[in-house]
Amino acid sequence: MIANFAAMDVRPGSMGCPFSLLALDQIVNNAATLRHMSGGQLSVPLVVRMATGGGRQLAAQHSHSLEGWFAHIPGIKVLAPATPADARGLLLAALEDPDPVFVFEHATLYPTEGEVDESAGPAEIGRAAVRREGSAVTLITYGGSLPKALQAADRLAVEGLEAEVIDLRSLRPLDTRAILASVARTHRAVIVDEGWRMCSFAAEVSAQIMEQGFYDLDGPVARVCSAEVPMPYAKHMEDAALPQVATIVATVQERLGRRG
Amino acid sequence: MPILGADMTAGTLVAWRKQPGDAVKRGDIIAEVETDKGLIDVEVFVSGVLEKILVAPGATVPTGAVLAVIREEGEAPGVAPPAAVPAAPPARLRISPTAKRLAEELGVDPATVRGTGPDGAITREDVERAAARPAVAPPAAPLAEADRMARMRQTIGAAMARSKREIPHYYLATTIDMHRAMAWLAEANLRRPVTERLLYGVLLLKAVALALREVPELNAVWRGGQVVRSEAVHLGVALSLRGGGLVAPALHDADRQSLGDLMRSFRDLVQRARTGGLRSSELSDPTITVTSLGDQGVDSVFGIVYPPQVAIVGFGRVAERPWSVDGTIVSRPVVTATLAADHRVSDGHRGSRFLAAVDRLLHEPARL
Numbered sequence: 001m002i003a004n005f006a007a008m009d010v011r012p013g014s015m016g017c018p019f020s021l022l023a024l025d026q027i028v029n030n031a032a033t034l035r036h037m038s039g040g041q042l043s044v045p046l047v048v049r050m051a052t053g054g055g056r057q058l059a060a061q062h063s064h065s066l067e068g069w070f071a072h073i074p075g076i077k078v079l080a081p082a083t084p085a086d087a088r089g090l091l092l093a094a095l096e097d098p099d100p101v102f103v104f105e106h107a108t109l110y111p112t113e114g115e116v117d118e119s120a121g122p123a124e125i126g127r128a129a130v131r132r133e134g135s136a137v138t139l140i141t142y143g144g145s146l147p148k149a150l151q152a153a154d155r156l157a158v159e160g161l162e163a164e165v166i167d168l169r170s171l172r173p174l175d176t177r178a179i180l181a182s183v184a185r186t187h188r189a190v191i192v193d194e195g196w197r198m199c200s201f202a203a204e205v206s207a208q209i210m211e212q213g214f215y216d217l218d219g220p221v222a223r224v225c226s227a228e229v230p231m232p233y234a235k236h237m238e239d240a241a242l243p244q245v246a247t248i249v250a251t252v253q254e255r256l257g258r259r260g
Numbered sequence: 261m262p263i264l265g266a267d268m269t270a271g272t273l274v275a276w277r278k279q280p281g282d283a284v285k286r287g288d289i290i291a292e293v294e295t296d297k298g299l300i301d302v303e304v305f306v307s308g309v310l311e312k313i314l315v316a317p318g319a320t321v322p323t324g325a326v327l328a329v330i331r332e333e334g335e336a337p338g339v340a341p342p343a344a345v346p347a348a349p350p351a352r353l354r355i356s357p358t359a360k361r362l363a364e365e366l367g368v369d370p371a372t373v374r375g376t377g378p379d380g381a382i383t384r385e386d387v388e389r390a391a392a393r394p395a396v397a398p399p400a401a402p403l404a405e406a407d408r409m410a411r412m413r414q415t416i417g418a419a420m421a422r423s424k425r426e427i428p429h430y431y432l433a434t435t436i437d438m439h440r441a442m443a444w445l446a447e448a449n450l451r452r453p454v455t456e457r458l459l460y461g462v463l464l465l466k467a468v469a470l471a472l473r474e475v476p477e478l479n480a481v482w483r484g485g486q487v488v489r490s491e492a493v494h495l496g497v498a499l500s501l502r503g504g505g506l507v508a509p510a511l512h513d514a515d516r517q518s519l520g521d522l523m524r525s526f527r528d529l530v531q532r533a534r535t536g537g538l539r540s541s542e543l544s545d546p547t548i549t550v551t552s553l554g555d556q557g558v559d560s561v562f563g564i565v566y567p568p569q570v571a572i573v574g575f576g577r578v579a580e581r582p583w584s585v586d587g588t589i590v591s592r593p594v595v596t597a598t599l600a601a602d603h604r605v606s607d608g609h610r611g612s613r614f615l616a617a618v619d620r621l622l623h624e625p626a627r628l
Contacts, residue, residue, distance in 0.1 A: 187358050187384060218356040218384045219377055257377045 032075030060230035068201035084114035089123030106144030128175035134162035152248035187218035197225035444625035469515035471617035496546025509542035
């Protein structure tokens with residue numbers, strides 16, 4: 001039904017990421033395929049905004065990070081703004097796009113405040129941003145994990161480890177070039193992704209680095225992901241299940257052999 | 261990498277004598293290590309299966325570094341059962357892809373680079389460091405004799421300086437009538453085949469070993485600010501090497517060996533000290549040192565305690581001297597025994613008891 005609306009150029013609004021599962025048939029079988037199956041005669045200019053992620057004590061059914069699932073599907077685009085400017089710029093880009101675009105907005109980021117240039121046009125889809133420059137390790141992240149990665153980088157800087165932080169912004173298409181360019185400088189990559197580790201989006205990033213940047217690596221790629229459990233309700237357990245600043249710092253230290 | 265001397269900080273692995281998958285038992289020689297004391301055979305302290313080799317031949321690693329992993333009998337295999345891979349290749353070098361490429365570019369042999377990354381992996385930084393030190397001779401090549409001598413002098417100097425700095429020495433000497441011992445020895449040797457004949461030095465060693473049972477605080481090491489006594493008596497025997505330098509490997513359990521066994525052990529030790537092939541335990545186990553300069557014609561030698569030991573016994577030559585027996589001056593073979601010991605552990609009173617015991621034991625040679 002969403003796809004039908006969209007095909008008529010009526011663009012629906014937002015939903016919670018978990019509820020999108022009820023619409024998977026329309027998303028995967030209709031929205032993502034119509035341009036292909038109609039031989040280019042039909043497009044689905046659909047924009048779906050979804051609140052995603054955990055950290056708000058909403059427990060196992062309302063804390064999903066399923067960006068990786070959607071990014072698996074050819075025919076749709078997946079965006080993950082992490083700053084107020086991107087929330088605006090990427091949404092504008094999504095609205096201009098003739099094909100289905102899914103915008104994953106991490107719910108913990110909604111209170112984020114920042115100056116937004118209202119005259120700025122749409123952001124470019126498929127372009128990552130270096131949020132912090134560094135030479136010791138590349139932290140690759142997106143969405144709700146960006147603030148954590150930046151805090152971790154600040155802590156690491158105290159120890160003299162300058163981490164580069166890459167905000168992917170767009171998961172599909174993925175800015176592989178930016179990732180590889182950074183890894184070629186730092187020779188180490190740690191991916192921070194709130195999805196579960198198994199078959200996570202982080203796994204895809206890791207695979208791309210391995211396939212195309214292997215000879216630049218000075219150590220195995222590491223992932224900081226969520227624990228392999230349905231999200232707990234209790235605060236301390238939810239904190240333990242999600243990537244945290246301390247886990248990112250510890251992972252980087254371990255990978256750089258700086259522990260002990 | 262075993263500590264094969266008080267001031268040893270690193271050693272070069274020269275060769276592996278066992279391969280992953282091989283069964284090893286306590287006492288087996290597993291590898292050869294080059295130190296400033298020459299080529300040393302490293303022994304195994306547990307029985308089991310050599311699971312993994314972590315240091316490649318040619319690599320110089322600090323003492324305490326893990327050289328290999330041995331799975332003890334009954335222990336679950338760490339990764340894969342090595343028995344299933346009978347002819348496993350030598351351990352693969354852990355080196356990151358970019359470090360490997362950099363090593364090729366810079367002409368650095370990764371086998372000579374010490375890895376500081378996680379699990380000892382070689383990183384870019386390690387390769388860069390190695391490349392920046394071209395002046396260091398390739399550690400894989402055996403040290404030139406002159407270099408080894410220079411390094412051995414340095415090591416001896418460092419150990420002795422440390423000893424004089426840290427150990428409050430006291431010194432005792434006594435002259436022992438060797439009349440009975442020498443007479444007994446001459447007679448005993450008549451009954452022995454030529455190859456089994458005893459040297460008087462063996463009597464001295466055995467007497468020292470037995471006397472230590474009576475004054476056990478001298479048979480010990482000083483470790484972490486306190487004395488650790490040793491039940492076993494492992495006599496470090498100071499041996500001068502051809503071309504200079506010295507080494508004091510252990511005669512294990514000297515107090516429990518018969519004179520014949522002790523003689524054979526001693527000959528074997530001298531042989532191996534001069535040709536290479538000392539065992540790691542022989543260098544790390546001594547609980548006291550005995551030094552004898554009798555062959556050189558001096559009357560007495562006051563030693564410097566070899567840390568972490570707490571005592572050293574010295575013997576001069578056995579020489580005919582005027583000796584008073586029952587009011588008559590006679591000629592007797594005598595030897596001057598000395599003791600230099602650590603005052604933190606013992607004092608002159610106990611030290612005297614020890615030398616007196618040596619004296620008494622040498623008067624009853626048949627009981628040695």
